[in-house]
Amino acid sequence: MDLLDNLALGFSTAFLVQNVLYCFVGVLLGTAVGVLPGIGPTATVAMLLPITFSFEPVTALIMLAGIYYGAQYGGSTTAILINLPGESSAAVTALDGHEMARQGRAGPALAAAAIGSFIAGTVATVVLAVAAPPLAEVALKFGPAEYFSLVLLGLVVSIALARGSALKALAMIALGILFGTVGQDIYTGAPRFVFDQRELYGGIDFVSVAVGMFGVAEILRNLENEHTRTAIVSKVKNLWPTAEDRRRIIGPIARGTGLGSALGVLPGGGHVLASFTSYAVEKRISKRKQEFGRGAIEGVAGPESANNAAAQTSFIPLLTLGLPAHPVMALMVGAFIVHGITPGPNVINDEPALFWGLIASMWIGNVLLVLLNLPLIGMWVRMLRIPYAVLFPMIILFAAIGTYSLSFNAFDVYAIAFFGILGYVLIKCGCEPAPLLLGFVLGPLLEENLRRALIISRGDATVFFTRPISVALLIVAVLFLVVSVLPTISRRREEVFAEDD
Amino acid sequence: MRRTRAATIAAIGVLSLVAACSDNGGGASGGGNAGSNYPDQNITIVVPFSAGGPTDTVTRMIADPMAKKLGGKVVVQNVEGAGGTVGAGEVARAEPDGYTVLMHHIGMSTAPALYADLGYKPLEDFEMVGLVTEVPMTIVAKKDFQPATLQDLVTYVKANASKVTLANAGIGAASHLCGLLFQTATGTKLQEVPYEGTGPALTDLVGGQVDFMCDQTTNTSGQIAAGKVKAYAVTTPERVKSLPDLPTTAEAGLPNLQVSVWHGLYVPKGTPADVVQKLTEALKVALADQAVVDQMAKLGTAPVSAEDATPEAHRAKLEEQLATWAKVIGDAGVKAS
Numbered sequence: 001m002d003l004l005d006n007l008a009l010g011f012s013t014a015f016l017v018q019n020v021l022y023c024f025v026g027v028l029l030g031t032a033v034g035v036l037p038g039i040g041p042t043a044t045v046a047m048l049l050p051i052t053f054s055f056e057p058v059t060a061l062i063m064l065a066g067i068y069y070g071a072q073y074g075g076s077t078t079a080i081l082i083n084l085p086g087e088s089s090a091a092v093t094a095l096d097g098h099e100m101a102r103q104g105r106a107g108p109a110l111a112a113a114a115i116g117s118f119i120a121g122t123v124a125t126v127v128l129a130v131a132a133p134p135l136a137e138v139a140l141k142f143g144p145a146e147y148f149s150l151v152l153l154g155l156v157v158s159i160a161l162a163r164g165s166a167l168k169a170l171a172m173i174a175l176g177i178l179f180g181t182v183g184q185d186i187y188t189g190a191p192r193f194v195f196d197q198r199e200l201y202g203g204i205d206f207v208s209v210a211v212g213m214f215g216v217a218e219i220l221r222n223l224e225n226e227h228t229r230t231a232i233v234s235k236v237k238n239l240w241p242t243a244e245d246r247r248r249i250i251g252p253i254a255r256g257t258g259l260g261s262a263l264g265v266l267p268g269g270g271h272v273l274a275s276f277t278s279y280a281v282e283k284r285i286s287k288r289k290q291e292f293g294r295g296a297i298e299g300v301a302g303p304e305s306a307n308n309a310a311a312q313t314s315f316i317p318l319l320t321l322g323l324p325a326h327p328v329m330a331l332m333v334g335a336f337i338v339h340g341i342t343p344g345p346n347v348i349n350d351e352p353a354l355f356w357g358l359i360a361s362m363w364i365g366n367v368l369l370v371l372l373n374l375p376l377i378g379m380w381v382r383m384l385r386i387p388y389a390v391l392f393p394m395i396i397l398f399a400a401i402g403t404y405s406l407s408f409n410a411f412d413v414y415a416i417a418f419f420g421i422l423g424y425v426l427i428k429c430g431c432e433p434a435p436l437l438l439g440f441v442l443g444p445l446l447e448e449n450l451r452r453a454l455i456i457s458r459g460d461a462t463v464f465f466t467r468p469i470s471v472a473l474l475i476v477a478v479l480f481l482v483v484s485v486l487p488t489i490s491r492r493r494e495e496v497f498a499e500d501d
Numbered sequence: 502m503r504r505t506r507a508a509t510i511a512a513i514g515v516l517s518l519v520a521a522c523s524d525n526g527g528g529a530s531g532g533g534n535a536g537s538n539y540p541d542q543n544i545t546i547v548v549p550f551s552a553g554g555p556t557d558t559v560t561r562m563i564a565d566p567m568a569k570k571l572g573g574k575v576v577v578q579n580v581e582g583a584g585g586t587v588g589a590g591e592v593a594r595a596e597p598d599g600y601t602v603l604m605h606h607i608g609m610s611t612a613p614a615l616y617a618d619l620g621y622k623p624l625e626d627f628e629m630v631g632l633v634t635e636v637p638m639t640i641v642a643k644k645d646f647q648p649a650t651l652q653d654l655v656t657y658v659k660a661n662a663s664k665v666t667l668a669n670a671g672i673g674a675a676s677h678l679c680g681l682l683f684q685t686a687t688g689t690k691l692q693e694v695p696y697e698g699t700g701p702a703l704t705d706l707v708g709g710q711v712d713f714m715c716d717q718t719t720n721t722s723g724q725i726a727a728g729k730v731k732a733y734a735v736t737t738p739e740r741v742k743s744l745p746d747l748p749t750t751a752e753a754g755l756p757n758l759q760v761s762v763w764h765g766l767y768v769p770k771g772t773p774a775d776v777v778q779k780l781t782e783a784l785k786v787a788l789a790d791q792a793v794v795d796q797m798a799k800l801g802t803a804p805v806s807a808e809d810a811t812p813e814a815h816r817a818k819l820e821e822q823l824a825t826w827a828k829v830i831g832d833a834g835v836k837a838s
Contacts, residue, residue, distance in 0.1 A: 046551070046579065049561075050561050050564075050577070053561070140704070140707060140708035140709075141708065142708070143705060143708060143710035144705070144710065184583065186671050186672070186695050186696075186697050187695050189615075189672045189835075189836060198583070198587070198620075201582065201583045201587075202581070202582040202583060202587070267700075267701070267704055317704070321704075321707060321729070322723045322724065323700055323703060323704045323707065324700040325700075327551070329700075330551070330554075330698070330700055331551075333700075334554065334557065334558050337555075337558060337719060337799065337800060338558055338561075338562075338796065338799075340795075340796075340799040342722055342723035342726065342743075342799075343723050344722075344723020344724050344726060344727050344729070345723070345724070345727035345729050346723065346726055346727045347723075408578070408580065448697065452694060452695075452696075455666075455692065455694050456666055456692075456694055456710065456711065458663075458692070
């Protein structure tokens with residue numbers, strides 16, 4: 001059994017004292033930066049990269065990887081507690097997670113996220129160990145045409161993110177796509193919507209949009225409410241998931257894990273789609289559709305599992321092909337290079353201890369994360385009882401510092417204020433920030449791949465229909481549109497009238 | 502004098518703030534009498550590209566040995582954006598006291614031709630400290646691309662100019678410049694396919710979605726060694742140690758395709774001469790450091806010679822490159838903004 005030998009090698013490497021220690025340091029730091037609004041894993045890895053130059057290569061990579069998936073864990077905590085997602089994936093968690101927190105059920109929400117993430121992380125690690133090379137080959141079959149169709153499918157599916165009107169959700173997606181086009185066009189260099197501001201040439205940062213639209217807008221909304229002005233919740237119902245909760249999260253965790261593992265492999269944005277798709281699927285098949293957006297535990301467990309599974313499997317292109325799927329992976333390529341390991345397909349054969357050690361460490365890291373996070377739930381929940389007059393200035397302060405530290409650009413901080421006010425106005429108009437955020441993340445991917453596919457095909461649009469994977473994805477998108485959107489538009493309209501917030 | 506000696510892991514957020522503050526602090530103290538007690542505060546090397554990239558990696562390699570020689574602390578700060586022009590512009594406007602240093606690559610010489618409204622002039626707004634390294638580039642194609650040698654490739658692209666796709670990592674990227682030079686050298690006009698960064702471009706090349714590209718050995722040598730891409734030539738006068746079987750462009754019959762990603766250190770114009778001299782000396786010491794030589798070898802490159810790590814050689818290189826790229830980019834009609 002090659003696999004067992006390899007895993008034995010991996011665990012013998014990963015269980016070395018310094019590797020377990022730095023794995024712990026990595027996931028601890030990851031959790032910390034995930035929890036702190038604004039500061040993301042990319043900035044953290046970038047800052048810590050030089051420190052790892054003196055480590056053994058495998059130790060360095062174990063720690064850096066730990067920061068990455070640890071941050072996925074931590075990111076859900078602030079999304080649930082204070083509606084402040086630090087990464088695009090956590091934005092979905094905020095939808096139902098924060099609603100649960102407002103209802104005094106932050107504990108079960110955090111527990112569902114932690115348990116889901118652990119199961120997903122474990123399964124995805126096995127996937128990584130068993131099937132990394134063949135999956136990487138599949139990922140390579142995805143060219144620009146396939147990514148375009150995949151992203152289009154993602155956008156169609158995401159209409160399900162909306163609580164109310166599908167039309168408003170579509171409008172928000174369109175607005176998000178427009179915000180995503182700000183900056184220099186990568187094909188022609190033409191500046192778009194920059195209004196002669198040099199700072200806008202690089203585009204608007206995701207963190208500014210997320211912190212503003214979700215966090216700041218939420219604060220503004222809370223401040224107008226007499227009840228939440230004193231504290232987010234006055235009484236906490238229960239700390240742990242009830243038997244009913246536990247029963248309800250099994251299915252979403254299983255499906256989220258599967259979806260996340262599959263989508264995470266795709267380097268061109270698959271991991272971005274994982275949590276959105278999981279949410280849409282759960283809402284679609286749930287018997288309690290009306291609960292989604294109002295504190296459905298499925299809407300936390302599914303996306304969190306998907307997001308964590310994708311975080312693990314997105315290492316597949318990096319480890320088997322040396323091709324980074326995420327800015328953090330690109331930094332890890334830098335770490336490989338500094339340690340004299342040429343990233344590429346040969347790493348798996350030339351450095352088996354490193355390859356398998358890193359994979360084994362991910363499982364250890366997931367165990368450490370659960371041990372770290374479950375006991376913290378009580379503490380996090382108590383945080384919700386901090387007087388709001390103390391809590392909200394701190395949230396804004398941390399968000400501003402975190403965002404500023406991304407690129408030392410004061411402009412990003414102004415952008416938080418802009419998107420905060422915009423988010424508040426939109427909430428008042430009954431428009432929701434989640435579809436906008438998805439449009440913002442996926443819009444540039446959609447455009448980039450559409451244009452790239454057409455450049456390569458010399459303007460021949462049939463390329464989307466002649467490539468088998470692409471056409472299959474488009475058919476699914478059309479089916480989804482027909483099956484789900486058309487009949488629900490009328491139903492949703494009734495819901496909108498029934499909605500009071 | 503040095504207030505913070507130990508950088509602790511716990512201080513991640515603080516660390517970055519310190520970097521930012523020291524930058525401003527340098528500005529506030531005024532640059533008049535930096536002279537003899539230089540450095541008495543942190544020196545910031547601005548890297549105008551993302552952390553973990555080749556330029557960032559090279560900078561971090563030399564930062565420590567330079568700090569040791571200077572007897573101060575050197576902080577690396579990434580100021581990304583617009584092909585490196587954001588970071589370069591920031592340093593051009595910084596206080597000329599030697600506490601704000603810029604590490605920039607070939608992009609310093611291409612930006613004036615690419616950007617209409619640059620906001621700084623490479624030769625007039627900076628003092629050169631010295632060259633650092635020249636990273637070779639390789640011409641690589643998808644595995645099953647028909648041409649077998651560089652000569653074949655030239656013949657093939659001439660005959661199939663309307664079909665061939667040439668990938669690059671975005672406007673102004675080294676791969677884009679090398680691609681332009683390839684088209685100039687072969688007298689062809691090919692369909693360029695821009696990507697956002699080297700990673701995605703290389704992914705599509707390995708996946709066979711695009712035909713060929715030209716990129717730094719740092720990025721391509723792993724894929725070449727594993728046989729995932731087909732390699733034609735390396736674009737430097739000499740072969741690369743890590744790829745001994747790969748001919749140079751001159752050997753393979755395209756002698757006028759010579760390009761490397763050269764790196765240099767800059768300080769703002771008006772920095773006192775003795776401060777520049779101290780930086781140049783520190784750079785020379787860092788480049789002679791065996792650890793730096795070893796680390797660069799792993800990148801498929803080497804430090805420049807001691808004669809090239811001087812302001813004079815650096816200025817000559819920049820002047821020559823500015824002229825070359827003004828012509829190549831002007832002829833191609835490329836504009837980044």
